[in-house]
Amino acid sequence: MVNLPGKEDKAQYVQETFNAIAKNYDLMNTLMTLGLDKSWRRLEVKRAELKEGGTGLDVCCGTGMLTMELARAAGPAGRITGLDFSENMLEVARQNIRDFAFKDSIRLIQGDAMSLPFENNVFDCATVGWGLRNVPDIFKVVQEMARVVKPGGKVVSLDMAQPVTPVFRELYWLCFNRVIPAMGKLFSGNKKAYDYLHDSAKAFVHQKELAGIFARAGLVETRCLNLCGGVVAIVEGRKAF
Template identity: 60%
Template structure:
């Protein structure tokens, strides 16, 4: 993958800063409006309940954080962390439209070195974020470290469909149409070419589940969504 002579972390930060204002619109367009339902399923998978404190890593514009907030309620807390200031600015703007925002906070930080003590959260989520990390395993270990024993770590991300015919049509769509949509709607075709390339290189859901186990999580499973285009992978901290 070409990072234009930059390290991955710098390239990713600059890329997401550049598309922050149109990121939610593009997500909705690319997913045909299914992204909201996928986030709700991820919230269910992490086991969020009223009163819980959940961490949302690589929170971006905060859409998953706010879905979690709807479940944990005012007696709970949600901490969304991202390293892109522009994405967090969009998250804060969206948060001001939430009826009870006091229990949701967004902070800028590094997923490779989460600024929280061990066993701080009842669960942790990451939506479309693991593939952007310079070290996927380190990111997972950090999430597991900050989750209490018995808590879940949940990833919602692109996956790899295997059905013959559908698989080829999907990658053709992602390779040709998504960058074109990025050029038209977000005025940044290169950013959406990166999304295609990063999805190509990201481990398939079966392999990601094995990495979860390798990082010390147990009872690991994955659930395919939209024919395996997207998958939720989850594991529990012993």
């Protein structure tokens, strides 16, 4: 068990943690989700309603997998920006998009999700995948994402959630607690980082509460969509016209 950092220390802790595991992050994601992460990302992009030729922002973009899904949806005329705090994750993202068909549509930048370096109302949608549980202030990040999205645009999160069935929930967390850190040690040599991923996922707000945070940030039509019995969830909202 890892003692989760407080708000004042979380940014640095998260940056150091993801810098350390960047090289094997994609492999671990595939193993931990049994390959389902790909279909989940595609569904998130569908919920974001990004049209061909549109502009999208992927916050906490990591290794760029969700960023590339946005670029596929927007096509060659689209403009997609991926932003992340971790320079090592961004370096892996640059490698991932090197031979990608829509690489010219993607811009990757290092930045802080708590203070997005963009003007108001510039993106058709904003997404975040497995990122909100790692930020010091969830409300502030959702508020920032809403600020930079155009009126009518969607803000969509995909993240770990709280399983909805009691018995399944206990078995799931027991497995997560034992198996995932062990896999992290085996495949990345960093058990501590995957202890953190377990602990941060378990401590993350319930998906219904997250939908409430979206509403408090000024978004409308907020809802959550449980996947795999609530192991993960998509939470979304729309910026009012």
